Amino acid sequence: xxxxxxxxxxxxxxxxxxxxxxxxxxxxxxxxxxxxxxxxxxxxxxxxxxxxxxxxxxxxxxxxxxxxxxxxxxxxxxxxxxxxxxxxxxxxxxxxxxxxxxxxxxxxxxxxxx
Amino acid sequence: xxxxxxxxxxxxxxxxxxxxxxxxxxxxxxxxxxxxxxxxxxxxxxxxxxxxxxxxxxxxxxxxxxxxxxxxxxxxxxxxxxxxxxxxxxxxxxxxxxxxxxxxxxxxxxxxxxxxxxxxxxxxxxxxxxxxxxxxxxxxxxxxxxxxxxxxxxxxxxxxxxxxxxxxxxxxxxxxxxxxxxxxxxxxxxxxxxxxxxxxxxxxxxxxxxxxxxxxxxxxxxxxxxxxxxxxxxxxxxxxxxxxxxxxxxxxxxxxxxxxxxxxxxxxxxxxxxxxxxxxxxxxxxxxxxxxxxxxxxxxxxxxxxxxxxxxxxxxxxxxxxxxxxxxxxxxxxxxxxxxxxxxxxxxxxxxxxxxxxxxxxxxxxxxxxxxxxxxxxxxxxxxxxxxxxxxxxxxxxxxxxxxxxxxxxxxxxxxxxxxxxxxxxxxxxxxxxxxxxxxxxxxxxxxxxxxxxxxxxxxxxxxxxxxxxxxxxxxxxxxxxxxxxxxxxxxxxxxxxxxxxxxxxxxxxxxxxxxxxxxxxxxxxxxxxxxxxxxxxxxxxxxxxxxxxxxxxxxxxxxxxxxxxxxxxxxxxxxxxxxxxxxxxxxxxxxxxxxxxxxxxxxxxxxxxxxxxxxxxxxxxxxxxxxxxxxxxxxxxxxxxxxxxxxxxxxxxxxxxxxxxxxxxxxxxxxxxxxxxxxxxxxxxxxxxxxxxxxxxxxxxxxxxxxxxxxxxxxxxxxxxxxxxxxxxxxxxxxxxxxxxxxxxxxxxxxxxxxxxxxxxxxxxxxxxxxxxxxxxxxxxxxxxxxxxxxxxxxxxxxxxxxxxxxxxxxxxxxxxxxxxxxx
Numbered sequence: 001x002x003x004x005x006x007x008x009x010x011x012x013x014x015x016x017x018x019x020x021x022x023x024x025x026x027x028x029x030x031x032x033x034x035x036x037x038x039x040x041x042x043x044x045x046x047x048x049x050x051x052x053x054x055x056x057x058x059x060x061x062x063x064x065x066x067x068x069x070x071x072x073x074x075x076x077x078x079x080x081x082x083x084x085x086x087x088x089x090x091x092x093x094x095x096x097x098x099x100x101x102x103x104x105x106x107x108x109x110x111x112x113x114x
Numbered sequence: 115x116x117x118x119x120x121x122x123x124x125x126x127x128x129x130x131x132x133x134x135x136x137x138x139x140x141x142x143x144x145x146x147x148x149x150x151x152x153x154x155x156x157x158x159x160x161x162x163x164x165x166x167x168x169x170x171x172x173x174x175x176x177x178x179x180x181x182x183x184x185x186x187x188x189x190x191x192x193x194x195x196x197x198x199x200x201x202x203x204x205x206x207x208x209x210x211x212x213x214x215x216x217x218x219x220x221x222x223x224x225x226x227x228x229x230x231x232x233x234x235x236x237x238x239x240x241x242x243x244x245x246x247x248x249x250x251x252x253x254x255x256x257x258x259x260x261x262x263x264x265x266x267x268x269x270x271x272x273x274x275x276x277x278x279x280x281x282x283x284x285x286x287x288x289x290x291x292x293x294x295x296x297x298x299x300x301x302x303x304x305x306x307x308x309x310x311x312x313x314x315x316x317x318x319x320x321x322x323x324x325x326x327x328x329x330x331x332x333x334x335x336x337x338x339x340x341x342x343x344x345x346x347x348x349x350x351x352x353x354x355x356x357x358x359x360x361x362x363x364x365x366x367x368x369x370x371x372x373x374x375x376x377x378x379x380x381x382x383x384x385x386x387x388x389x390x391x392x393x394x395x396x397x398x399x400x401x402x403x404x405x406x407x408x409x410x411x412x413x414x415x416x417x418x419x420x421x422x423x424x425x426x427x428x429x430x431x432x433x434x435x436x437x438x439x440x441x442x443x444x445x446x447x448x449x450x451x452x453x454x455x456x457x458x459x460x461x462x463x464x465x466x467x468x469x470x471x472x473x474x475x476x477x478x479x480x481x482x483x484x485x486x487x488x489x490x491x492x493x494x495x496x497x498x499x500x501x502x503x504x505x506x507x508x509x510x511x512x513x514x515x516x517x518x519x520x521x522x523x524x525x526x527x528x529x530x531x532x533x534x535x536x537x538x539x540x541x542x543x544x545x546x547x548x549x550x551x552x553x554x555x556x557x558x559x560x561x562x563x564x565x566x567x568x569x570x571x572x573x574x575x576x577x578x579x580x581x582x583x584x585x586x587x588x589x590x591x592x593x594x595x596x597x598x599x600x601x602x603x604x605x606x607x608x609x610x611x612x613x614x615x616x617x618x619x620x621x622x623x624x625x626x627x628x629x630x631x632x633x634x635x636x637x638x639x640x641x642x643x644x645x646x647x648x649x650x651x652x653x654x655x656x657x658x659x660x661x662x663x664x665x666x667x668x669x670x671x672x673x674x675x676x677x678x679x680x681x682x683x684x685x686x687x688x689x690x691x692x693x694x695x696x697x698x699x700x701x702x703x704x705x706x707x708x709x710x711x712x713x714x715x716x717x718x719x720x721x722x723x724x725x726x727x728x729x730x731x732x733x734x735x736x737x738x739x740x741x742x743x744x745x746x747x748x749x750x751x752x753x754x755x756x757x758x759x760x761x762x763x764x765x766x767x768x769x770x771x772x773x774x775x776x777x778x779x780x781x782x783x784x785x786x787x788x789x790x791x792x793x794x795x796x797x798x799x800x801x802x803x804x805x806x807x808x809x810x811x812x813x814x815x816x817x818x819x820x821x822x823x824x825x826x827x828x829x830x831x832x833x834x835x836x837x838x839x840x841x842x843x844x845x846x847x848x849x850x851x852x853x854x855x856x857x858x859x860x861x862x863x864x865x866x867x868x869x870x871x872x873x874x875x876x877x878x879x880x881x882x883x884x885x886x887x888x889x890x891x892x893x894x895x896x897x898x899x900x901x902x903x904x905x906x907x908x909x910x911x912x913x914x915x916x917x918x919x920x921x922x923x924x925x926x927x928x929x930x931x932x933x934x935x936x937x938x939x
Contacts (some may be wrong), residue, residue, distance in 0.1 A: 018922060020922065055681075
């Protein structure tokens with residue numbers, strides 16, 4: 001079987017200031033595109049850049065609080081766990097991300113896994 | 115090393131005589147008074163004083179003597195050998211000695227580095243001029259006091275805690291003071307934009323000018339500072355410049371001694387550096403990746419270090435949760451922990467605009483993780499305590515935001531609650547209207563609506579926060595005769611309707627999103643996807659050229675000036691004025707389609723060419739190439755003027771009565787770039803055969819022999835509706851004037867996302883007709899406001915972005931081409 005490395009592999013994807021507050025940018029990986037969000041108070045979250053509804057690019061949505069509104073059909077997705085809120089059901093995959101000394105690190109051992 | 119009773123006393127040398135060193139000694143002497151011979155080297159020629167009280171010294175509320183921590187007597191009593199004004203320049207770890215600037219050598223058994231931090235100097239030309247000071251120690255304060263004695267202008271660079279305290283002090287000393295802050299809001303690291311808005315108002319109320327989003331380009335002067343130039347060209351007169359942009363751990367000595375230094379001197383949980391005999395404490399250290407610039411963590415560290423040095427076996431230091439208070443008299447501000455942007459579920463917000471109060475507690479899993487209090491900080495320490503102890507607040511959640519004194523209580527039905535109030539209970543705090551005055555007005559004058567009550571009593575006419583209470587009073591007084599139908603709040607963040615919010619933006623001169631949210635008592639800290647774009651538009655419309663557009667409150671199409679499609683690609687529509695194009699333009703469009711492999715080229719319903727399937731990262735290059743052929747953005751994505759559809763008119767058509775194409779071009783050139791509540795499409799038909807289908811447009815013109823019939827309120831979408839005739843004018847110039855005036859009336863009065871036809875139906879055709887056709891003064895005033903607004907927006911958004919503006923929108927944050935190696939089976 002294929003083994004997932006047991007050590008966390010944190011990859012520096014850039015400085016926090018490169019993402020506008022209440023905004024997002026993407027990280028392209030061979031496996032998938034990941035949207036990295038920055039909230040009004042500088043928290044960061046990472047979700048697969050696909051709305052569970054029709055695959056809309058979540059990175060283009062309006063960020064409010066810890067949520068983002070999908071730009072295609074306005075589903076509201078929670079940034080911390082990727083779950084759709086309200087009556088909608090579905091989940092965008094979320095990835096571990098952390099902030100250290102103003103730089104954003106993505107856990108590639110998870111982000112690169114199938 | 116064992117501590118034997120008869121052993122020679124250990125020698126403890128401390129580098130630095132600031133608050134960290136002082137607190138270590140206090141804690142150490144309390145535990146083990148005779149364990150060490152202590153030598154302290156202090157760079158400043160004075161004893162230990164309370165650095166965080168420098169601001170009251172600057173403002174004149176305290177004297178130097180008031181802020182002493184340890185007097186000469188204290189050093190003598192505790193037998194501390196204080197070498198004041200002696201700078202240590204080297205540590206010899208092998209020999210276990212330190213060397214001072216004058217060459218003296220002192221041996222140690224244990225060394226503590228407590229060198230604190232240094233103010234950051236921004237590297238601009240002129241930063242070395244006399245009259246430029248930092249704000250760190252008593253010498254700096256004395257320099258500022260000298261300058262203030264001569265009066266004149268002070269410029270404080272930095273709108274953080276220190277900068278604001280310096281500015282307030284200098285203003286109290288009589289200087290004309292300006293704060294220059296790089297970020298859009300003050301104290302952005304501690305405050306959310308709402309609290310920062312209130313803070314800025316309070317600072318400005320002291321006569322201090324606040325410039326945010328302002329970048330210092332140079333400090334000017336021949337022999338001493340004379341002015342400060344910003345990178346937008348503004349020049350501020352300055353007799354004194356204070357740099358208060360932050361601090362940096364002072365690690366020079368530690369680096370020289372080859373200790374492990376990252377941002378600060380790296381220490382473990384017992385404050386030990388990479389050398390077992392050397393400890394470090396205070397602002398110079400980095401502990402678990404964290405550097406601190408506040409006094410509380412340094413006291414926590416001092417306690418751990420002192421216990422360790424006293425030979426006690428202690429739990430290590432695990433880091434500190436910090437809180438901040440601004441020491442400006444009359445400004446109450448408290449901020450603690452992680453006041454992360456929470457959603458409605460995770461935060462509780464209380465706004466009392468009449469008293470200038472804002473409180474926000476952020477929760478996660480029923481535990482407080484952050485608090486910002488402005489205007490009333492009495493409960494700051496209570497929230498901070500709950501935060502530090504990680505207390506489950508589930509049971510007190512209902513009254514949590516009211517503070518410690520309000521625990522318990524039962525939620526009432528709002529109508530029953532208001533009915534239970536006494537007649538002299540105040541309902542509207544802004545205008546001081548009590549319950550009795552309102553109920554009396556309702557019965558005496560037969561009032562039935564909220565607007566009636568507002569007009570008669572002024573209640574709910576200022577900030578609107580008491581709107582729900584007034585409505586409950588109407589319901590309680592009128593019983594079944596009251597119907598709240600037709601009143602639809604803007605969204606769940608407010609009880610006010612769209613038109614009420616627009617009214618307040620003008621009457622209260624609210625000029626930013628945080629200003630609106632605070633003054634109108636928003637129930638969330640940063641709104642939602644339905645109110646934010648609406649507020650952004652209302653502010654843009656109310657204060658053209660003045661309000662700074664908020665890109666993050668715009669829908670993606672307007673943010674990147676292209677239409678998002680179902681697969682996440684975009685479509686690009688160049689403007690073709692009045693539907694006209696040229697062979698060169700068509701060639702340019704064809705070339706772009708080829709070069710960027712654009713899969714679909716389609717003619718739109720509004721006579722433009724749509725390039726569908728453009729990859730987002732290609733957008734700036736696509737625009738640059740279209741721009742170079744003279745094409746500009748067609749705004750096909752905009753809540754604003756999109757197209758003016760035309761027929762060929764009198765120039766070519768057998769039946770054409772007027773130059774409909776020419777008029778279409780003129781209208782489009784005059785009105786393009788205009789943001790509106792919803793999309794706006796125009797049509798100009800050269801004769802009543804109406805080939806441009808003008809009678810299903812938002813605004814349509816039918817040219818006739820005698821002039822121009824102006825039509826409004828057509829629709830051909832989900833809802834199909836034929837236009838109504840607004841009126842007839844004789845000349846082309848009049849047609850443009852009346853249409854622009856109508857557009858402005860729509861821009862100013864319609865709710866966000868309300869199409870023209872819907873707004874006209876709600877407002878009433880007769881009223882609109884009277885305002886445009888019959889009232890010349892009103893029409894001219896509308897036209898003037900439209901023209902003013904157009905001066906602010908007539909730019910091509912494509913050109914700006916092709917030139918590099920908001921580049922972050924179009925490039926990924928990172929592209930990772932290879933993944934980590936996966937071990938074989």
